[in-house]
Amino acid sequence: MPAPLDVLHSTFGYASFRGRQEEVIDRVMAGAHTLAVMPTGAGKSLTYQVPALCRRGTGLVISPLIALMHDQVRSAEAAGIRAAALTSADDNRDETLSRFRSGDLDLLYVAPERASTEGFQRLIDRAAPLALFAIDEAHCVSEWGHDFRPDYRLLRPLLDAHPEVPRLALTATADRHTRADILAQLGIPEDGLILAGFDRPNIRYAISPRDGLPRQLARLVAEVEGPGIVYAPSRDATERIAAALTASGRPARAYHAGLDPAVRAANQRAFVASEDMVMAATIAFGMGIDKPDVRFVAHAGLPKSIEAYYQETGRAGRDGDPAVAHLFWGAEDFARARRRIEVETPEDRRPGERQRLNALAALVESGSCRRAILLRHFGEDPPPACGNCDNCLNPPTAADATETARKLLSAAFRTEMRYGLGHLTDVLAGRDNEKVRSLGHDRLSVFGIASADDLTLIKPVARALMARDALRADEYGGLSFGPAARPILKGEERVDVVLPPKRERRRRDRGGGSVEEHPHDPLFEALRAVRRDLARDQGVPPYVIFHDATLREMAALKPRTRGALGTIAGVGAKKLEAYGDAFLDAIRQFA
Numbered sequence: 001m002p003a004p005l006d007v008l009h010s011t012f013g014y015a016s017f018r019g020r021q022e023e024v025i026d027r028v029m030a031g032a033h034t035l036a037v038m039p040t041g042a043g044k045s046l047t048y049q050v051p052a053l054c055r056r057g058t059g060l061v062i063s064p065l066i067a068l069m070h071d072q073v074r075s076a077e078a079a080g081i082r083a084a085a086l087t088s089a090d091d092n093r094d095e096t097l098s099r100f101r102s103g104d105l106d107l108l109y110v111a112p113e114r115a116s117t118e119g120f121q122r123l124i125d126r127a128a129p130l131a132l133f134a135i136d137e138a139h140c141v142s143e144w145g146h147d148f149r150p151d152y153r154l155l156r157p158l159l160d161a162h163p164e165v166p167r168l169a170l171t172a173t174a175d176r177h178t179r180a181d182i183l184a185q186l187g188i189p190e191d192g193l194i195l196a197g198f199d200r201p202n203i204r205y206a207i208s209p210r211d212g213l214p215r216q217l218a219r220l221v222a223e224v225e226g227p228g229i230v231y232a233p234s235r236d237a238t239e240r241i242a243a244a245l246t247a248s249g250r251p252a253r254a255y256h257a258g259l260d261p262a263v264r265a266a267n268q269r270a271f272v273a274s275e276d277m278v279m280a281a282t283i284a285f286g287m288g289i290d291k292p293d294v295r296f297v298a299h300a301g302l303p304k305s306i307e308a309y310y311q312e313t314g315r316a317g318r319d320g321d322p323a324v325a326h327l328f329w330g331a332e333d334f335a336r337a338r339r340r341i342e343v344e345t346p347e348d349r350r351p352g353e354r355q356r357l358n359a360l361a362a363l364v365e366s367g368s369c370r371r372a373i374l375l376r377h378f379g380e381d382p383p384p385a386c387g388n389c390d391n392c393l394n395p396p397t398a399a400d401a402t403e404t405a406r407k408l409l410s411a412a413f414r415t416e417m418r419y420g421l422g423h424l425t426d427v428l429a430g431r432d433n434e435k436v437r438s439l440g441h442d443r444l445s446v447f448g449i450a451s452a453d454d455l456t457l458i459k460p461v462a463r464a465l466m467a468r469d470a471l472r473a474d475e476y477g478g479l480s481f482g483p484a485a486r487p488i489l490k491g492e493e494r495v496d497v498v499l500p501p502k503r504e505r506r507r508r509d510r511g512g513g514s515v516e517e518h519p520h521d522p523l524f525e526a527l528r529a530v531r532r533d534l535a536r537d538q539g540v541p542p543y544v545i546f547h548d549a550t551l552r553e554m555a556a557l558k559p560r561t562r563g564a565l566g567t568i569a570g571v572g573a574k575k576l577e578a579y580g581d582a583f584l585d586a587i588r589q590f591a
């Protein structure tokens with residue numbers, strides 16, 4: 001029986017385990033049942049792949065999506081692992097079954113629908129022994145989870161029929177409730193829970209008010225070279241964004257539920273295979289995309305909740321290289337969300353929804369470390385500054401804008417709470433124009449009471465008041481009081497706004513500086529070209545051959561022999577054999 005560390009070196013070409021991988025693997029090796037909750041990119045797949053290679057028999061992996069299974073099989077095979085999926089989309093099912101029966105598979109991927117049938121039970125009884133059960137995306141077993149899949153609940157008889165086979169449930173997202181549910185449903189003891197931290201240190205978080213979104217996106221895209229996702233709130237918006245980016249010379253596609261399924265699938269395939277494409281998508285896009293080299297995730301509008309934001313941004317930088325998550329928000333996002341809560345949401349769910357929105361308001365409005373806010377939201381106790389978010393890299397100035405806020409609220413009140421910010425600003429500024437005069441607003445006590453300082457603060461103040469539900473906008477932009485207005489007017493609540501320092505504004509818009517931490521290197525580019533050719537020949541995405549980090553290490557160390565190449569992280573025995581010479585040739589040409 002090979003040792004896990006040897007398999008890590010020889011098959012995967014990695015030097016050491018990361019985070020809590022080793023703990024998880026040790027438990028599986030010892031035959032214990034385990035639930036591993038680890039963030040995206042932590043390397044969950046390795047925790048069942050390695051024991052499946054070390055233990056006798058086949059590792060059975062339950063996975064919810066065909067696309068995910070095929071991704072996994074492709075990557076496993078590239079590393080020399082004997083893997084196959086058994087799905088309606090595979091026409092080599094007979095071959096797979098006979099390989100499974102004769103013990104010629106390290107990993108077999110199946111959907112829960114198939115795994116829970118009696119026919120599958122009988123198949124297992126006649127097949128070679130099982131090395132382990134891996135239950136991927138295990139939150140699907142819980143009604144509390146966000147992707148409940150009833151068939152996950154039918155897996156228990158299969159698991160219980162083989163009590164000696166270790167169970168490993170894996171997920172990136174599970175709150176306390178969901179975790180307890182997974183343990184109970186899958187028969188995993190409480191001490192089998194391994195909970196890794198939520199932090200994704202390679203993701204740089206940045207949040208800016210929307211202020212000319214096309215220009216802001218163009219800047220982000222110019223700044224970050226690799227593949228990216230822009231989440232947009234509507235189908236139209238995804239198409240507009242994709243068209244604008246394409247026109248600017250960056251390959252881009254749209255993805256939303258209204259597209260012809262064939263077009264949608266083609267767009268997804270093109271994105272997965274690409275090294276520089278931007279996908280403008282509704283939130284329907286993402287689950288089942290295991291692309292490790294996504295360099296940025298942008299939000300063109302407010303996400304649903306901090307949980308959703310965390311999950312969506314988590315699709316950036318799975319390979320561990322630097323990545324950016326940039327959220328662009330507007331006060332109207334909050335206005336719309338608040339209207340939806342008050343109008344469309346059943347009454348008993350409103351308090352929870354309001355809380356969700358307030359948590360988002362606190363995140364976007366804050367002048368302090370974004371990562372710390374996120375991690376605290378998930379119950380962690382992070383250091384107060386991370387050094388890798390917009391506010392840490394480029395601290396904004398906070399201004400006490402309580403007086404300005406009170407003037408704005410008074411103006412809304414005196415004009416009977418039906419006018420938009422433009423008109424209220426005119427009144428406060430004392431602009432004696434046609435509309436102001438015809439409405440008689442030049443005779444109000446609030447006419448002309450704003451100072452020049454008030455006027456520079458008025459937009460951020462309006463944004464802050466709308467985000468925290470002190471002002472509500474109707475469909476036409478007319479502003480009226482929300483529940484948070486009175487305490488501010490009475491002087492019980494302060495209103496602070498954060499202001500990016502003027503000179504820094506451009507830099508801050510880009511998330512606090514460049515992510516381009518790697519200077520241009522012609523050898524690296526040449527190695528990427530080799531990778532592209534190999535990927536095309538084999539019909540796989542480039543990252544299946546090698547990750548960028550592996551190519552970068554090759555470019556830095558310039559190995560001249562197979563032996564030297566084999567010491568580079570990510571170069572396992574199979575890949576060395578299959579691709580080594582192509583890369584060595586390219587390196588020699590540069591020497």
Ligand code: ADP
Pocket residue numbers: 014015016017018021038039040041042043044045046292318319
């Ligand atoms: P997850 O499923 O947790 O999101 P993956 O299993 O897709 O993460 O792994 C993310 C990436 O990290 C993969 O490309 C994997 O090869 C790489 N990886 C996993 N474990 C290690 C390790 N110990 N050392 C270096 N890279 C690793």
Ligand code: ZN
Pocket residue numbers: 368369370371372385386387388389390391392393
């Ligand atoms: Zn920070």
